[in-house]
Amino acid sequence: MIGQLIVEGLxxxxxxxxxxxxxxxxxxxxxxxxxxxxxxxxxxxxxxxHILTYYHAPFWLAFIITMVFAVLLGAFIEFAFLRPAxxxxxxxxxxxxxxxxxxxxxxxxxxxxxxxxxxDIPMSFQVTHEPLKxxxxxxxDIGVFIxxxxxMVLLYLFFRYTKLGVAMKATQQNQNAAKIMGIKxxxxxxxxxxxxxxxxxxxxxxxxxxxxxxxNFMMEPFMRAFAAAVLGGLMxxxxxxxxGELLGxxxxxxxxxxxxxxxxxxxxxxxxxxxxxxSGLFAKHYVKKV
Amino acid sequence: MDMxxxxxxxxxxxxxxxxxxxxxxxxxxxxxxxIYMPNYYIYLLNIIIVNxxxxxxxxxxxxxxxxxxxxxxxxxxxxxxxxxxxxxxxxIPFVLALPLAAFIxxxxxxxxxxxxxxxxxxxxxxxxxGFGLTIMHVIGRWDIFGGRMGIHAPPLDLGVPEIGxxxxxESDISMYYLILIIAVIMVVGARNIMKTRVGRAFVAIRxxxxxxxxxxxxxxxxxxxxxxxxxxxAGIAGGLFGFVCGFFDPFTFNFILSIIFLVMVVVGxxxxxxxxxxxxxxxxxxxxxxxxxxxxxxxxxxxxxxxxKRWLTVVGLENFGSIALGLIMIGIIVFEPLGMYGIWxxxxxxxMTWPF
Numbered sequence: 001m002i003g004q005l006i007v008e009g010l011x012x013x014x015x016x017x018x019x020x021x022x023x024x025x026x027x028x029x030x031x032x033x034x035x036x037x038x039x040x041x042x043x044x045x046x047x048x049x050h051i052l053t054y055y056h057a058p059f060w061l062a063f064i065i066t067m068v069f070a071v072l073l074g075a076f077i078e079f080a081f082l083r084p085a086x087x088x089x090x091x092x093x094x095x096x097x098x099x100x101x102x103x104x105x106x107x108x109x110x111x112x113x114x115x116x117x118x119x120d121i122p123m124s125f126q127v128t129h130e131p132l133k134x135x136x137x138x139x140x141d142i143g144v145f146i147x148x149x150x151x152m153v154l155l156y157l158f159f160r161y162t163k164l165g166v167a168m169k170a171t172q173q174n175q176n177a178a179k180i181m182g183i184k185x186x187x188x189x190x191x192x193x194x195x196x197x198x199x200x201x202x203x204x205x206x207x208x209x210x211x212x213x214x215x216n217f218m219m220e221p222f223m224r225a226f227a228a229a230v231l232g233g234l235m236x237x238x239x240x241x242x243x244g245e246l247l248g249x250x251x252x253x254x255x256x257x258x259x260x261x262x263x264x265x266x267x268x269x270x271x272x273x274x275x276x277x278x279s280g281l282f283a284k285h286y287v288k289k290v
Numbered sequence: 291m292d293m294x295x296x297x298x299x300x301x302x303x304x305x306x307x308x309x310x311x312x313x314x315x316x317x318x319x320x321x322x323x324x325i326y327m328p329n330y331y332i333y334l335l336n337i338i339i340v341n342x343x344x345x346x347x348x349x350x351x352x353x354x355x356x357x358x359x360x361x362x363x364x365x366x367x368x369x370x371x372x373x374x375x376x377x378x379x380x381x382i383p384f385v386l387a388l389p390l391a392a393f394i395x396x397x398x399x400x401x402x403x404x405x406x407x408x409x410x411x412x413x414x415x416x417x418x419x420g421f422g423l424t425i426m427h428v429i430g431r432w433d434i435f436g437g438r439m440g441i442h443a444p445p446l447d448l449g450v451p452e453i454g455x456x457x458x459x460e461s462d463i464s465m466y467y468l469i470l471i472i473a474v475i476m477v478v479g480a481r482n483i484m485k486t487r488v489g490r491a492f493v494a495i496r497x498x499x500x501x502x503x504x505x506x507x508x509x510x511x512x513x514x515x516x517x518x519x520x521x522x523x524a525g526i527a528g529g530l531f532g533f534v535c536g537f538f539d540p541f542t543f544n545f546i547l548s549i550i551f552l553v554m555v556v557v558g559x560x561x562x563x564x565x566x567x568x569x570x571x572x573x574x575x576x577x578x579x580x581x582x583x584x585x586x587x588x589x590x591x592x593x594x595x596x597x598x599k600r601w602l603t604v605v606g607l608e609n610f611g612s613i614a615l616g617l618i619m620i621g622i623i624v625f626e627p628l629g630m631y632g633i634w635x636x637x638x639x640x641x642m643t644w645p646f
Contacts, residue, residue: 033412084624090411091358092623095556098549099619106612110602215609219545223419230416264427267420271405274417278408 003135005252011141013228013248014148015210017241019203019221020229021151022196024240027229028172029192032093036077036100038222040197041204042215043104044070046112048205049119049213059122063205067198074197075190083186108215116212121205144206148241151199155237168192220263224251227270233280243281301485303478320470324463332462336534338574339466339473340527345554345570346480346563347523352552353560354484355516356496357406358415361422362551365521367543368395368425369528371435374443379434383450392525398425399521403514422548430540440539443532469530476523481563483519492516496561550577553615557622559631568630576618577611584610 019041026034034040048066051057057065081096088096123143128136159165170178171188179185207221224247232243250269255262273281294300304310324332344366351357372391376382382390402421406414429435446465449455459465483489491512494502503509532538550573558569585591585607598604626632 027412033415081620081624085627088623088627091352091556091560092627094358094415095552096620096623098552099616099623101616102546102549102612102619103616106609106614106616109609109612110598110606113603113606223423223545226416227420230413234412260431261427264420264424267416267424270420271417274409274413275405278413280413 001134003132005256006249007135007137007141009249009252010245011137011144011248012210012252013245014144014241015203015206015244016221016225016228016247017232017244018144018148018151019200019207019225020232020240020244021155021237022200022203023226023229024232024234024237025192025196025199027234029168030078030082030189031090032082032097033226034193034196035094035097036104037196037200038204038218038225039101039104039108040070040073040077041200042218043073043108044197044201045119045204045208045213046108049117049208050112066201066205070197070201071194074193074195077197078190078193083189105215112215114214114216116214116217119205119208119213121209123209125210140206140209147202147206151202152237152241164188164191224266227266230270230280231273233282235280236282239280239282246281303481303485317474321467324466329462332466333534334575334578336462336466336469337531337578338571339469340531340534341551341554341570341574342567343473343476343530344524344527344551345558345566346477347520347527348551349555349558349560349563349566350480350483350492350523351516351520352555353562353566354489354496355492355513357513357516358411359418359517359520360415360545360548360552361402361418361420361425362520362524363543363545363547364422364425365395365399365524366528366531366547366551367429367540368398368521369525370532370538370543371429371441371528372525373529374441374532375435377444381452383452384447388526388529391529392522395525395528396518396522399517399519399524400514402521403517406517407510407513419545419548422543422545426540426543429543436539438540440537440542442537443535446533465533469534472526472530476526477563477567480523484563488512488515493561550615553619557618557629559629559634562629562631564634565629565631568634572630573615573618576614582608582611584608584614 019037022037022041023034026032026037044066047069048062051062051065052059077100081100082093085092085096121140121143123139125138125140127139129138129142130136159169167178167183168188168191170181170183171185175185178188203225204218204221208217211217225244228244228247229240230243231247232240234240247266247269251262251266254265258265299305304313323335327335344362348359348362351359369391372394373384373387376387376390377384380387398421402418405417409417430438435441446459446468447456448459448468449457459468484492491502491507494505494507495509495512495516499509499513535542554569554573555566556569557573558567559565580587585595594607594610595604598607622629628635
């Protein structure tokens with residue numbers, strides 16, 4: 001039983017961490033907390049659903065089209081909504097992303113309606129394996145682990161070896177210096193938003209197949225992932241994955257003991273952690289300049 | 291233009307005779323409003339005034355003290371459920387139950403203010419967000435609060451039924467006067483707070499908390515106080531909201547409501563009480579009236595229906611409200627970061643320096 005709980009907790013935790021990577025990429029490059037992340041991913045998943053249902057395309061084709069759509073959507077939001085704002089405050093940026101969230105949610109509700117739909121991915125819950133006694137693992141869990149692992153490795157390679165990745169890291173460290181070095185910082189921002197939207201869309205497909213698809217379905221996972229990102233410190237990608245795993249495990253064990261309090265245990269843990277370490281578990285605490 | 295010559299001029303409640311005149315004129319207008327308003331709009335007006343109380347309180351926290359709150363729906367819920375609960379189960383008269391519920395909300399605000407001492411930006415956002423969700427969930431779990439089914443507000447009795455004095459307000463109009471009087475007290479109170487030592491400490495914290503601490507502002511006291519005052523306003527607003535609606539369930543007080551409260555403050559203008567009033571009025575009107583019946587709006591309605599038929603779904607047209615609010619939020623930050631108050635300042639400047 002405990003093994004089972006651990007596997008499930010790790011799987012859902014990997015999914016949270018996976019989605020939280022999307023936050024971190026945006027937060028690191030442009031210091032914006034993107035509240036529209038969940039809804040960007042939700043809209044992308046709806047596009048996949050639309051292609052699958054109305055054009056009966058194979059899953060891989062729908063997946064590729066969705067990924068392209070997600071990148072364009074992310075870049076568009078950065079370009080259209082965030083770039084025109086002249087030296088906005090933290091609160092201003094937050095309100096812009098909240099506005100984008102409401103906008104996207106309204107669009108999805110207008111196009112696809114509020115009723116819940118089923119969304120299937122090739123990795124289903126039905127196919128189960130039992131590698132150890134009492135520890136059942138299904139295809140969905142395996143899919144999440146593989147996807148999260150792949151994304152981690154790819155991101156590592158991307159930030160380490162490609163020109164664009166290095167440019168992104170430079171922008172994160174010092175925007176002005178990066179500009180002097182000839183990096184087009186705006187373009188890097190757009191790209192960061194596109195990349196993060198893509199990662200979010202992949203995670204959202206996993207979430208959608210776990211629950212159902214409707215315009216609100218990303219609200220809960222979004223908040224958990226946000227909590228996981230804050231727990232991990234919002235700054236490092238491995239830290240965020242660990243934060244997600246921790247959150248998934250805590251939530252699963254609490255959920256087993258007190259099922260009715262499962263939805264809020266994440267937040268209680270977060271507030272407690274933040275009281276002790278105000279910038280998350282794995283972030284270096286920096287002193288604010290006056 | 292608006293030169294202050296000494297301290298006493300700075301702390302005056304009305305900065306000039308003109309402001310006093312227009313304030314009084316506006317009050318007279320508000321108190322005579324039910325005479326020339328159709329009855330449906332009185333209900334809308336009640337909700338607007340409730341939201342004005344809340345927005346003014348939220349502005350003290352967000353606009354003046356510079357802290358982010360995404361959990362104000364939680365305080366709002368505490369006010370609504372607290373008032374109804376105290377009146378139904380403990381038979382406390384309304385005049386006591388409302389402030390009592392608001393003080394409970396203020397206490398929760400104080401508690402939420404404690405982690406806020408060490409948090410800022412996104413970290414504070416997640417903590418307050420978690421608070422709002424927790425309150426919604428806890429209320430939904432407890433059967434004495436009606437659980438997920440929601441509860442009906444008790445009759446709004448201004449007297450004390452136990453000793454035989456009873457004065458039940460039934461119509462929307464009588465409720466309107468009650469809410470209006472409370473709102474005037476709250477708004478004047480907020481303006482007064484911002485003119486005092488406490489208000490100046492809040493502004494100092496917003497501008498730079500470290501500098502404020504160096505100047506001798508006790509951050510622990512003032513940050514928690516800002517949360518408590520803001521929560522108190524939300525509690526009063528929530529208590530009144532319960533009576534205006536008559537029936538409410540935990541899902542009324544969801545995350546979206548917290549966002550909408552924040553939108554009111556930002557659209558109205560941060561750090562301006564007049565702005566909060568304008569923002570709350572505009573957003574509530576849009577939300578409850580214009581956008582709810584958008585398909586019947588002149589010109590725009592037909593256009594939207596035809597778009598819906600062509601590419602989208604007609605059933606989903608009700609989501610247009612969410613799209614419009616989102617666009618307003620983005621537009622305000624991009625084009626007019628000071629909000630409606632900024633537009634007002636610009637108009638004022640234009641006329642004061644006319645013809646230059």
